[in-house]
Every structure is written in C-alpha cells, then in structure tokens.
Amino acid sequence: MKNISIVEIDSLETLPLRSKILRDNQPLESCHFPFDSHRDSIHLGALYNEKIVGIISLFSIDEMDNISTYKKRIRGLAIDHDFQNRGLGSLLLSNALERINKIENSYFWCNARIKACSFYENHGFRRSSEEFLIEGIGPHVQMALNCRKNL
Numbered sequence: 001m002k003n004i005s006i007v008e009i010d011s012l013e014t015l016p017l018r019s020k021i022l023r024d025n026q027p028l029e030s031c032h033f034p035f036d037s038h039r040d041s042i043h044l045g046a047l048y049n050e051k052i053v054g055i056i057s058l059f060s061i062d063e064m065d066n067i068s069t070y071k072k073r074i075r076g077l078a079i080d081h082d083f084q085n086r087g088l089g090s091l092l093l094s095n096a097l098e099r100i101n102k103i104e105n106s107y108f109w110c111n112a113r114i115k116a117c118s119f120y121e122n123h124g125f126r127r128s129s130e131e132f133l134i135e136g137i138g139p140h141v142q143m144a145l146n147c148r149k150n151l
Helices: 011-022 088-103 114-121
Strands: 004-008 042-048 051-059 071-079 107-113 132-134 138-146
Touching: 004 088, 011 042, 011 051, 011 071, 042 088, 051 088, 071 088, 107 114, 114 138
Parallel strands: 071 107
Antiparallel strands: 004 042, 042 051, 051 071, 107 138, 132 138
C-alpha cells in the first residue's frame, strides 16, 4: 500500500483504534490489554501521513501460563474504517511475523473473531479450538501458526 509505513509504537498509541474498531468506542482506559507495558511486548502502527491507521500487538507472555519463550500472542489487530479491505491488515500481520522470526522461530496464536477467521487462514493460521464467546465482544476461535523450523 502506497504511503504507508510500519513502525513500532507505544501501547498507549494503540488505544484510540482499539476503542474505535475493537471495543465499540469504549473509553480508552478500558482498552488496555494485560502485558501492554511488558518489556517483551511489541506494538506496531501503520502510519499514513503521520496518522496511525492500523495497529497490531504481540505479546511473549500470555495469561494462561505467565511465560512463554517461543509463543507469541497476537492481539488487537485493527484497521481504521477508511483503510479496511486494502491489504493493510495483511501488511501489518506479515510485518509482525517477519520481525519476530528474524529473532526466533515462533509459534503464534490469537483469539480471532469468527468473521476474521478466513483472514488468518489466508496467512497460514489454523483453528486450534472450538468456537467460544468473549463477553461483550462476540464469538471467537483460537487460531495458531507454527513457524518453528525445528519441529
């Protein structure tokens, strides 16, 4: 996509799009994720004319087991309405996966909204759970992508 740059951003810079796109305009303070400020967390922003129009976050720690050396959780992939369906989500996801795999071979996972499953499947992710409901957000399924070369 022309005139788009992908850069690391602070977790606080993700909040406006998380609120607008993922949380139905909930207050910004309710859009924080656990581990947003952890030293191993990565937040990427897609910039268009210096404005953040897309975001994605990656976490090395997950809520289930508290430490995961090779597992990376993808959360909060969101694209501003005016930039959706133009390949920006694919650009952000691919950039995030490449950045991590330059450092280590990883196993990626996410809780995907049902309507986003085909997007993740197009990037090699596979469903790894039955459908479940996240209260106030909607139906999801866990999806995973194994990039570990030694398996």
